[in-house]
Amino acid sequence: EVQLVESGGGLVQPGRSLRLSCATSGFTFGGYAVTWVRQAPGKGLEWVGFIRSKTWGGTTEYAASVEGRFSISRDDSKSIAYLQMNSLKTDDTAVYYCSRYNTTWFDYWGQGTLVTVSS
Amino acid sequence: DIQMTQSPSSLSASVGDTVTIACRASQSINNYLNWYRQKPGKAPELLIYGASSLQSGVPSKFSGSGSGTDFTLTISSLQTEDFATYYCQQSSSTPLTFGGGTKVEIK
Numbered sequence: 001e002v003q004l005v006e007s008g009g010g011l012v013q014p015g016r017s018l019r020l021s022c023a024t025s026g027f028t029f030g031g032y033a034v035t036w037v038r039q040a041p042g043k044g045l046e047w048v049g050f051i052r053s054k055t056w057g058g059t060t061e062y063a064a065s066v067e068g069r070f071s072i073s074r075d076d077s078k079s080i081a082y083l084q085m086n087s088l089k090t091d092d093t094a095v096y097y098c099s100r101y102n103t104t105w106f107d108y109w110g111q112g113t114l115v116t117v118s119s
Numbered sequence: 120d121i122q123m124t125q126s127p128s129s130l131s132a133s134v135g136d137t138v139t140i141a142c143r144a145s146q147s148i149n150n151y152l153n154w155y156r157q158k159p160g161k162a163p164e165l166l167i168y169g170a171s172s173l174q175s176g177v178p179s180k181f182s183g184s185g186s187g188t189d190f191t192l193t194i195s196s197l198q199t200e201d202f203a204t205y206y207c208q209q210s211s212s213t214p215l216t217f218g219g220g221t222k223v224e225i226k
Binding site: 035037044045046047050061063064097103104105106107108109110111112 | 151153155157161162163164165168169174206208210213214215217218219220
């Protein structure tokens with residue numbers, strides 16, 4: 001069974017950093033891209049970024065709203081992806097989901113982890 | 120960036136009804152269009168990928184159509200678990216973008 005489990009969310013002050021983890025199981029992690037999507041309270045879904053598999057260079061792409069502040073990495077030996085969030089703003093408050101990016105769609109999602117940026 | 124516009128933003132329907140949700144892209148995305156259902160407090164679930172392909176395990180009452188810039192999601196025989204918010208999403212180019220969502224409510 002494919003599973004993705006996010007962790008690392010919580011309350012953080014503006015300007016500080018936080019790292020989210022996405023632990024996966026049930027599939028060959030190294031063969032897939034992983035993406036992060038967020039959802040602000042009461043709002044719609046917003047793509048944050050993704051990391052390609054090593055086969056495709058392991059490269060990353062990001063939404064303009066987080067470019068330069070957030071970075072995604074992966075540890076294929078542990079089947080875990082990470083979202084490093086720096087210089088956090090109140091607008092970054094959201095539930096953050098990781099998802100497996102299969103070809104061109106998000107086919108499996110984690111349950112999400114809430115990040116609250118507030119002083 | 121490719122903008123995705125869904126209509127309507129909300130609709131009311133009864134159990135057993137058939138509903139159709141539209142999604143329009145600001146430029147051609149071929150068939151790089153996916154649909155998701157999100158129940159309250161839960162993660163999104165993939166329903167349709169590639170505009171019209173049904174995700175494994177998803178009942179056939181969900182169907183998608185369209186190509187280029189105009190797409191539709193049709194849900195037949197609405198059940199209580201289908202009262203949720205639906206999102207379209209394009210994967211033609213980055214940044215990947217979602218529509219604003221369509222909330223399907225019980226009449």
